[in-house]
Amino acid sequence: MSIDRRQFLKIAGFSTILGIGAATAVNSVRRDAAEASQVESGPDALKAKRWGFVIDMSKFKTDDDFKRVIHACHSIHNVPDFGEPKDEIKWIWKDAFERVFPEQENTYMTGEMKEKPFVVLCNHCAEPPCVRVCPTKATFKRKDGIVMMDMHRCIGCRFCMAACPYGSRSFNFRDPRGKDENGQPFIKEINPEFPTRTKGVVEKCTFCYERLAKGLKPACVEKSGGGIVFGDLEDPNSEVRQLIGKQYTIRRKPELGTQPSIYYIIGGSENA
Numbered sequence: 001m002s003i004d005r006r007q008f009l010k011i012a013g014f015s016t017i018l019g020i021g022a023a024t025a026v027n028s029v030r031r032d033a034a035e036a037s038q039v040e041s042g043p044d045a046l047k048a049k050r051w052g053f054v055i056d057m058s059k060f061k062t063d064d065d066f067k068r069v070i071h072a073c074h075s076i077h078n079v080p081d082f083g084e085p086k087d088e089i090k091w092i093w094k095d096a097f098e099r100v101f102p103e104q105e106n107t108y109m110t111g112e113m114k115e116k117p118f119v120v121l122c123n124h125c126a127e128p129p130c131v132r133v134c135p136t137k138a139t140f141k142r143k144d145g146i147v148m149m150d151m152h153r154c155i156g157c158r159f160c161m162a163a164c165p166y167g168s169r170s171f172n173f174r175d176p177r178g179k180d181e182n183g184q185p186f187i188k189e190i191n192p193e194f195p196t197r198t199k200g201v202v203e204k205c206t207f208c209y210e211r212l213a214k215g216l217k218p219a220c221v222e223k224s225g226g227g228i229v230f231g232d233l234e235d236p237n238s239e240v241r242q243l244i245g246k247q248y249t250i251r252r253k254p255e256l257g258t259q260p261s262i263y264y265i266i267g268g269s270e271n272a
Ligand code: SF4
Pocket: 121, 122, 123, 124, 125, 128, 129, 130, 131, 147, 163, 164, 165, 166, 167, 168, 169, 204, 258
């Protein structure tokens, strides 16, 4: 993909404001290998008008239930472990109810309820503010609703991180391909089928676009023991629509108008 003069000037302008070399920025754009957007879909590819998740929290009973899905995602996507909370890279993680649903908290809620852990990830918002602010279109929304990251286009300005109201994006302050002071690699075992990233780029969940292209469900869904259901929100017969239609579900910060595609069942399901 080439860039025209207008795009060049726009990117160079942003880069100057941000103190990033224009050449670096443009090289990033030129390199647009765009593994994010140009994965060939096979004949068995899973398709939808708008992908979404229903997460049934009654199925996440133990710490291992959380660890299993987090490990499944982070290991296949070469997510580095820098060992420092301030540098943490996370695509899917667990967080306390009071931070996941701050608007639902009330004075009389017990500490135990406030601390109840929830599974969180990018919401693949239908109206994603992160996409609107990205100067290089490194983050963009696909027709099927997946909010993608093209790491080659990211110039590290972190506008998207500031715009995301859910903290769903992480920045590589260090080189994820590097090692710690004891010589231990930040990525324990590299999956050669998924690209590693570099220092200075933003990353997040991409709904396992590379697995969907091969007809596979997202890794976290597979390992969730039925706790995460995946499907087409626009299909009234899909399992996600059946669940959302029959059960009380909530989404994160709906008042912001971002239209998250992740729905939570917090009161348990019929089958729990
Ligand atoms: S959760 Fe954040 S990063 Fe994900 S689509 Fe919404 S605004 Fe963008």
